[in-house]
Amino acid sequence: xxxxxxxxxxxxxxxxxxxxxxxxxxxxxxxxxxxxxxxxxxxxxxxxxxxxxxxxxxxxxxxxxxxxxxxxxxxxxxxxxxxxxxxxxxxxxxxxxxxxxxxxxxxxxxxxxxxxxxxxxxxxxxxxxxxxxxxxxxxxxxxxxxxxxxxxxxxxxxxxxxxxxxxxxxxxxxxxxxxxxxxxxxxxxxxxxxxxxxxxxxxxxxxxxxxxxxxxxxxxxxxxxxxxxxxxxxxxxxxxxxxxxxxxxxxxxxxxxxxxxxxxxxxxxxxxxxxxxxxxxxxxxxxxxxxxxxxxxxxxxxxxxxxxxxxx
Numbered sequence: 001x002x003x004x005x006x007x008x009x010x011x012x013x014x015x016x017x018x019x020x021x022x023x024x025x026x027x028x029x030x031x032x033x034x035x036x037x038x039x040x041x042x043x044x045x046x047x048x049x050x051x052x053x054x055x056x057x058x059x060x061x062x063x064x065x066x067x068x069x070x071x072x073x074x075x076x077x078x079x080x081x082x083x084x085x086x087x088x089x090x091x092x093x094x095x096x097x098x099x100x101x102x103x104x105x106x107x108x109x110x111x112x113x114x115x116x117x118x119x120x121x122x123x124x125x126x127x128x129x130x131x132x133x134x135x136x137x138x139x140x141x142x143x144x145x146x147x148x149x150x151x152x153x154x155x156x157x158x159x160x161x162x163x164x165x166x167x168x169x170x171x172x173x174x175x176x177x178x179x180x181x182x183x184x185x186x187x188x189x190x191x192x193x194x195x196x197x198x199x200x201x202x203x204x205x206x207x208x209x210x211x212x213x214x215x216x217x218x219x220x221x222x223x224x225x226x227x228x229x230x231x232x233x234x235x236x237x238x239x240x241x242x243x244x245x246x247x248x249x250x251x252x253x254x255x256x257x258x259x260x261x262x263x264x265x266x267x268x269x270x271x272x273x274x275x276x277x278x279x280x281x282x283x284x285x286x287x288x289x290x291x292x293x294x295x296x297x298x299x300x301x302x303x304x305x306x307x308x309x310x311x312x
Contacts, residue, residue, distance in 0.1 A: 021304040042289040049228035049254040056224040061088040062233030066095035087237040090191025100171035103134035142196040151205040156212035228254030234269025242281040255288040258295040
């Protein structure tokens, strides 16, 4: 037997009452198998990324994370200075705004009569419910925000997300506006915010130019000595973040991806981070890790363990 082919021995994990999150993650590292090992490696990379003062930190937010209770984690990361650039789906920003104006998402069940829910004006996101009354309040708020735009002017999407945040006192957009963190949403029209803007602009006379965002994003990328990306899901936010470095000499130095999608179907959301190296989206020496599974489990674990390490 060629013992050089063997790695380090597996150490049986041990858990106990009262463990901290990082202590638990370190036990994942002892076992270092399957996605437990992947999560441990992701924490190591994220710690290095956040400690690297030269690295610009990008965060991609896809999937129904705010309805799933993950929005507070993102807002806290922005508040702590751990996100320099946020790229999100319009849906997450819509639900963030809905929560910030005082509406709630509710615990429901996926075992239900969806026709009955429709009759009762309850909208379902798997096992989370959101009443239509929330969208009525949301419409009133958004129309008031859009009325603050100057007729005949041209705005970027990031200008709009910043304006929304300035009209809120809590949540992702509010924290980003307070901390002057740009929030890009390249598919804003694919959301209730987009629909509200379409309604407003039937008479509003305001132009939102999606390409105007590119100049600010490219300025950030060209100025960055190093960069890191934390990707929750894939889709448009993932590609928008990765393509931003294609125009620069170097790709990302750090990358973490949380996904439940398969790579062999060819979709971007399941594409491996090694594949991204073939495009130059990541540097040849980039440290990267994909963690497969539910982001509502993996995101809190990774963030909590990393923040615990940063306190030491």
